[in-house]
Amino acid sequence: MYDWLLFLHLLAAFMLAVTAVTYSAVALGAFTGGPAIRVADACWNVGGIGTLVLGIWLALYVDGYEVWDGWILGAIALWLVATGTGERARTQLAEGAPGAAPVHWVRTAAVLGLLVLMVWKPGA
Amino acid sequence: MILLAAIRPDDWNLPLFLHILGAMTLVGTLGLVTASLVGAWRGGSVATVRLGFRSLLMAALPAWIVLRVSAEWLVSEENLDEDAPGWVDVGYMTSDTTFLLLIVATVCAGIAARRAARGEGGGGGLNRAVVVLVAISLVAYVVAIWAMATKPS
Numbered sequence: 001m002y003d004w005l006l007f008l009h010l011l012a013a014f015m016l017a018v019t020a021v022t023y024s025a026v027a028l029g030a031f032t033g034g035p036a037i038r039v040a041d042a043c044w045n046v047g048g049i050g051t052l053v054l055g056i057w058l059a060l061y062v063d064g065y066e067v068w069d070g071w072i073l074g075a076i077a078l079w080l081v082a083t084g085t086g087e088r089a090r091t092q093l094a095e096g097a098p099g100a101a102p103v104h105w106v107r108t109a110a111v112l113g114l115l116v117l118m119v120w121k122p123g124a
Numbered sequence: 125m126i127l128l129a130a131i132r133p134d135d136w137n138l139p140l141f142l143h144i145l146g147a148m149t150l151v152g153t154l155g156l157v158t159a160s161l162v163g164a165w166r167g168g169s170v171a172t173v174r175l176g177f178r179s180l181l182m183a184a185l186p187a188w189i190v191l192r193v194s195a196e197w198l199v200s201e202e203n204l205d206e207d208a209p210g211w212v213d214v215g216y217m218t219s220d221t222t223f224l225l226l227i228v229a230t231v232c233a234g235i236a237a238r239r240a241a242r243g244e245g246g247g248g249g250l251n252r253a254v255v256v257l258v259a260i261s262l263v264a265y266v267v268a269i270w271a272m273a274t275k276p277s
Contacts, residue, residue, distance in 0.1 A: 021155070
């Protein structure tokens with residue numbers, strides 16, 4: 001059970017990476033085409049829900065972790081930041097709005113921060 | 125058991141972070157390449173063909189190097205060099221094989237991008253070859269992620 005939860009949690013995280021890389025290309029001025037953006041958005045939706053639900057499930061399942069551990073609460077806060085900025089980046093970059101790229105980089109930094117918390121688990 | 129599985133020495137954190145970061149960048153880039161080149165062969169622009177090539181050259185290959193070097197660092201930290209368990213072998217097999225596929229895919233994508241820039245078409249056959257090679261690599265990486273997460277044997 002633990003192994004499969006971890007595998008699916010990781011898989012969901014890798015889907016977020018597809019979105020982060022695709023929108024980074026857009027933010028850097030590349031033309032990705034419609035299909036790439038649609039795939040990236042789908043990955044963001046599935047990966048976002050997957051990381052949160054499976055992450056909380058893991059926290060409840062593993063004896064040493066609690067949902068209210070500092071690093072897990074921090075991860076949830078970063079997930080909320082990534083979700084909020086991700087939605088804004090999606091809309092603004094699609095419209096070619098000025099100032100859209102910084103919003104995307106905040107989202108990417110939040111995803112990177114999530115990875116840091118997942119690896120170091122400060123306080124665990 | 126589950127508690128033990130979640131604990132590891134602090135010394136492993138940096139190479140593990142770099143390993144996962146490299147893997148995520150690699151898989152993310154291959155996802156972008158696949159989606160943009162599938163779009164290109166359905167009548168996309170020269171720009172998407174060029175994006176596929178540049179993504180492979182400037183993101184996927186460097187990410188593979190980060191993944192591989194950090195994997196060696198981890199294997200050394202965990203003293204798995206001598207008698208590597210099966211899941212480590214899966215990692216080696218996947219990374220080595222897909223590196224060859226990525227090299228071939230990058231060369232094909234480069235030729236396709238050059239042809240597209242000259243107005244000789246978007247390199248339909250080459251684009252398809254790149255998509256197939258990248259898709260095979262993606263499937264292999266999903267298997268590797270499963271092996272790294274579940275650590276069979």
